[in-house]
Amino acid sequence: MSRDRVVTLLAMLGLVVTTACSAPEQPSEETPAQSITVVDDAGRTVEFDGPIESAVVANRYNSELIRAMGDIDKVIAVDANTAQDRVYWGQFDPDNVIGKGQSELNVEKIIELDPEVLILPRNGKVDEYAAALEPVGIKVLTVTGWDNGDFASQLEILGSAFDNEAGAEKVTEFFESTKVDIADRVGGVEPKKTVYWEYGDPYTTAIPETSNDGWHQMIVAAGGVNMFGDPTLEGDTVDPEQILATAPDLILKTTSGGALKNTGVYTPPADGEFASIGQEMIARPGWPELTAVQEGNVHMITGFAGGGLGKIVGAAYLAKWLYPEQMAGFDPDDVFSRWLELQGMELPEGHVYTVPATR
Structure with a gap:
């Protein structure tokens, strides 16, 4: 191969390398959060854009289940029946509650707090609060933490909504194993x-x-x-x-x-x-x-x-x-x-x- 041809090939190779190295970086695409759809304890289908990150909760039983799962940091306010216990629920301000209980909630306060979701049991005014909150973008999720007749279902709803099935299963297993132990002894x-x-x-x-x-x-x-x-x-x-x-x-x-x-x-x-x-x-x-x-x-x-x-x-x-x-x-x-x-x-x-x- 002639000296001139070698020089020409080396020059072309350098151009290719330079072009490749100087190619603009493609923007990285972040995987969008997967939407989550659950059927709550009132039989309502509720869809979230992703795992719950901000919730207000009515009823102590619901708050306890969420804390036992490891997701209490996602709860920004509770009802007065819960917040009254300053030893047990010291992180919640009794002067910044969402109402007295699941049937006496302050809709204006909830809107002011602007959570993703209100969680309350089925013996609360579910339909009334949903009609007031969902038009302003606040979901309503029914979870009945006191319902020990269908306890596993309540944890399943929470586990799905918070994207924490492992935490929910841990609580369910504790409940079920204790219940079975008692039944084996006295049944x-x-x-x-x-x-x-x-x-x-x-x-x-x-x-x-x-x-x-x-x-x-x-x-x-x-x-x-x-x-x-x-x-x-x-x-x-x-x-x-x-x-x-x-x-x-x-x-x-x-x-x-x-x-x-x-x-x-x-x-x-x-x-x-x-x-x-x-x-x-x-x-x-x-x-x-x-x-x-x-x-x-x-x-x-x-x-x-x-x-x-x-x-x-x-x-x-x-x-x-x-x-x-x-x-x-x-x-x-x-x-x-x-x-x-x-x-x-x-x-x-x-x-x-x-x-x-x-x-």
Whole structure:
């Protein structure tokens, strides 16, 4: 090859290299977030542009599930029933809440906070809030954290919406394994023991398919029979005479302690409060003759403890009281403690109490 041809080829090669090196960089394309579609607990289809990054939440049970999953940092405000607990929910300002509870929310405040989504249970005013918020771009997602009859579904909704299926499955497994452990121990006991459960005001009880259905499911999970387990019953209170006629094996009172009515807080009731409520109960007409009263089978638990982990914490204590022989070696305090660990809290004393036997 001639010297001139070699020079020409080298020059051409240099031009190619220079051109390749100086070619403009192509802009990188970021993968857009995948949209997420969920069917919520009210049967509504809700679509998100991506995982939830900003939420306001009504109902303590929902907030607890979100925190146990590891996504509480995505919640910017809660309701007053939740924020009242300054020890348990110190990150939320009680002067910057979204309303009292799921049925008394402040739509204007929610719009001001401008979250991606409002999360509330199905016994809230779902359709009303959706009609007010969705036109301004705020989604409404129904999750019923107190529904222990369909607990796994509530976690599945949250896991999908926050794109945290692993966190949701961790909480579900804790619930299900505890429930199965209790059932394995007491499921075969016959006859099953009867329970009268009372919440708040005297003679207010757990009737299935009402807002207190979760407490009915707690009794069932503990292997008990709810003496007012007929879903056709009507009214806010029950007939005191029926309690005397049925003579339940065990009586359980759930109290709010120092919390707002029918809610719960981490701090246990003041010294003597359980005892005072218990003495009022066992002094009711006809109650001194009840075997449960005489034998020390009247128990008390706070709504905070009893409602923990879809009320499976309450079921653990109730099963231990109902069937001490079958539940030997099972420690309800351990269930309560593990649940509180998921909330970043330690186990406090004073959330359960047994009224002394009268004979």
